Structure formats: structure tokens, C-alpha cells
Amino acid sequence: MNASYLSWLPESRSLFAVATTQDKSPLLNAYQWNTSTQSFDLSQSLGLEGRGICHINTNKARTKLAIANYSSGDFQLFDISDGSLKNKAVFKNTGKSITKRQTSPHAHYVGWGRGSRYLYATDLGTDEILVFDTSTDDFSPIQRVKADAGDGPRHLDFHPSLGIVYSLNELSNSISIFSSHKETGYLSLLDKVYLSPKQQKGVTNTASAIRISKQGNYVYVAVRGENMIYGLKITPDGRLSIVNKVSSGGNHPRDFNFSPNEDYLMVANQRSNQLNVVKRDENTGRLFATDVALSIVTPSFVQAFGN
Known part of the structure; x- marks a missing residue:
């Protein structure tokens, strides 16, 4: 197993991991902490459709889990309300943008905002942030936020009190700042800040992670x-x-x-x-x-x- 990203639930001592097999097939694994052995025991493993599994997150209520498949450009939603993994829905994106990295969708991040209702997802390949209402059975975006062409949105982080969402854009090395509407989940652009200097010869600068x-x-x-x-x-x-x-x-x-x-x-x-x-x-x-x-x-x- 080649794990790339984890989601830790300290209340239940549960760990979820996205991983790939030797033949690059995606896996979603659930583990439970064993206090006797001081190690994690594998409790469930799901083989998934899609390619390039790269991100995982759970909602605040610990009832839903979502993943992003980078290569196949899809987002998947699971029910974990009873402690086990159950497939719920899949959304496969379409589109492209202007750079060589953006000839097809590349789902890169999933995460819930201030509550457990609205799921936010980034697509580096289409320069989009997608907003889903996970309180309904229709797993399709209620809003598509278009980034500037070539931005390549990678990861989001949410301010703990201001209702602000920060989008880290991998390809333009910038941060887009959005306000989020508490009732609708919609995002509105407020500002944008550039980080690193222009690309140097032989060096490609690509933003990777953001934390508040x-x-x-x-x-x-x-x-x-x-x-x-x-x-x-x-x-x-x-x-x-x-x-x-x-x-x-x-x-x-x-x-x-x-x-x-x-x-x-x-x-x-x-x-x-x-x-x-x-x-x-x-x-x-x-x-x-x-x-x-x-x-x-x-x-x-x-x-x-x-x-």
C-alpha cells in the first residue's frame, strides 16, 4: 500500500487513508487504533474506481467522507455514520484550461467548510472550485467558482472565525481569498496575493500546502x-x-x-x-x-x- 493522505478522527480513534496498490489501483482504507498493541488495525478496505487518488477529508459531524481522484478528475462521497465505509455518490468533472498541466480535469482537494453541509473541492485542471450541498441526494455542484486561467487551485483552508476561505493556487503560486456565505455555501472573491517570484531558468515553483x-x-x-x-x-x-x-x-x-x-x-x-x-x-x-x-x-x- 502506498498511502498519500490521511484523515484522523480522534474521538473514535479512527484513521482513514487514501492509497494505491502496486498496479496503481486506488484504495480507501479504514483503521482502528488498538490500545493493547499501540498500533492501527485495518478494519475495512475498499477498491475504488478512478485513478490518481490524492486527497481525503471528513465532515465536522464525522458522518461523511470524501475523496479526490487527480488523474480521472472525479470526487467521491461516502457515508461513515455507523463507522463503516459505504459508497454514496460520484461526480466526474469535465473541462480543461490553458497550461500543459490542464488538458483535462485534475481533482485535487475535498473539504467541508464551517459546518457539515457544504463540501468544497478544487480542480487544478479546470481552474475551478466546486461547491456541493451534501445534505441532498444530488451530488452535483451548486456553484462553480472559476479561478484565473492557469491558477491551478490545489488546496483550501478555512478561517476558524471569519467566514473566509483561502485557495492555494499551485501553478500561479498565489492565494485567492473568498468570503463564504453561511446559508448558501457560495463563495465570493475578495482578493488575491502572489507569493514566489517569477520562475527562474530550470526551476519550476509550485505551491503545495496551506495551513492557518x-x-x-x-x-x-x-x-x-x-x-x-x-x-x-x-x-x-x-x-x-x-x-x-x-x-x-x-x-x-x-x-x-x-x-x-x-x-x-x-x-x-x-x-x-x-x-x-x-x-x-x-x-x-x-x-x-x-x-x-x-x-x-x-x-x-x-x-x-x-x-
Whole structure:
């Protein structure tokens, strides 16, 4: 099994993972924490349709789970209300955009907003954010938000209190800032911030991961190519300004996450086979590189597992 992204439910000590078999077939696996052996036991494994499974998320109520298939450009919804995985619905997107990476749909992210009703999904290939109402049986978008051509929206993150959604755009290395309507789930564009400088000869900069601090005062972003982690301050109206940036400590930072008390960022540098540590000042938001690193083969996801 080649797991690429996880969803951890601490209340039930359950773990869901998207993975592929040796022949690249997609798998959705469910695990349960075994306190006696201090390890995860596989409780269910589903072989899925589609190709390039890359993201997974659960709603706030822990009753639904969704996945994104990058290569086949589809999103799938599952019922997990009784603790088991049950197929519910599939939506396959269509379309394309302007770059060589965008000749077909590439589903990249799924996640619920402030509640358990509206599911937000990104399609890097069609330059879209799709909004679904998962309280109905019709699993089709109620809104299609078009990004700028060539943006390549990759991941979203949701502000904990402002009703703001941040879209990290992989291909343009930018963040689009949206307000979200609590009742309808619709998104409205507020602003856009560019991160890395123009592409350098022989180097392709591609944004990869975005995280918001628990207090909602800073956003952090990883950019591959230049291999940097950016810190940005969030203004009271949700807009952003860059604080500083530091080296990721390795090559190709695909993901990163906060330590439990948020004074460090743990960075998964996939091509240098390292988990590197970046120090964070909680008051100023500034980042500081460190020499602390752990060797891990092709890390792609980071999360602190606890209560």
C-alpha cells in the first residue's frame, strides 16, 4: 500500500487513508487504533474506481467522507455514520484550461467548510472550485467558482472565525481569498496575493500546502522549486500580507503542519526524504530555519496525532 493522505478522527480513534496498490489501483482504507498493541488495525478496505487518488477529508459531524481522484478528475462521497465505509455518490468533472498541466480535469482537494453541509473541492485542471450541498441526494455542484486561467487551485483552508476561505493556487503560486456565505455555501472573491517570484531558468515553483494557525492570525504556505515556507499575517477583514519566508530545509516540501502547541512547523520534503523542523514565533508569525531533521522515505503528509 502506498498511502498519500490521511484523515484522523480522534474521538473514535479512527484513521482513514487514501492509497494505491502496486498496479496503481486506488484504495480507501479504514483503521482502528488498538490500545493493547499501540498500533492501527485495518478494519475495512475498499477498491475504488478512478485513478490518481490524492486527497481525503471528513465532515465536522464525522458522518461523511470524501475523496479526490487527480488523474480521472472525479470526487467521491461516502457515508461513515455507523463507522463503516459505504459508497454514496460520484461526480466526474469535465473541462480543461490553458497550461500543459490542464488538458483535462485534475481533482485535487475535498473539504467541508464551517459546518457539515457544504463540501468544497478544487480542480487544478479546470481552474475551478466546486461547491456541493451534501445534505441532498444530488451530488452535483451548486456553484462553480472559476479561478484565473492557469491558477491551478490545489488546496483550501478555512478561517476558524471569519467566514473566509483561502485557495492555494499551485501553478500561479498565489492565494485567492473568498468570503463564504453561511446559508448558501457560495463563495465570493475578495482578493488575491502572489507569493514566489517569477520562475527562474530550470526551476519550476509550485505551491503545495496551506495551513492557518488556530488563533486565525497567520497563514503558512509551502512552495516547491524554490523550497520555501511563507508566513503571512491575516488582517481583521481576512486579507493577507507576507511576514517572511525561510528554507523548507530540504527538497520539494509537499506538505507541512503545526506541532501541537504551534511553535514549530513539521515539513515533509518529499524528494530529499526528510521531515524538517521550522521554528515559529507565535506572536509575530515569523519563521526561523533549524537544523533539525528526520530521515523518512518520500514523506507526503504531516499531522500530529492525539486527542
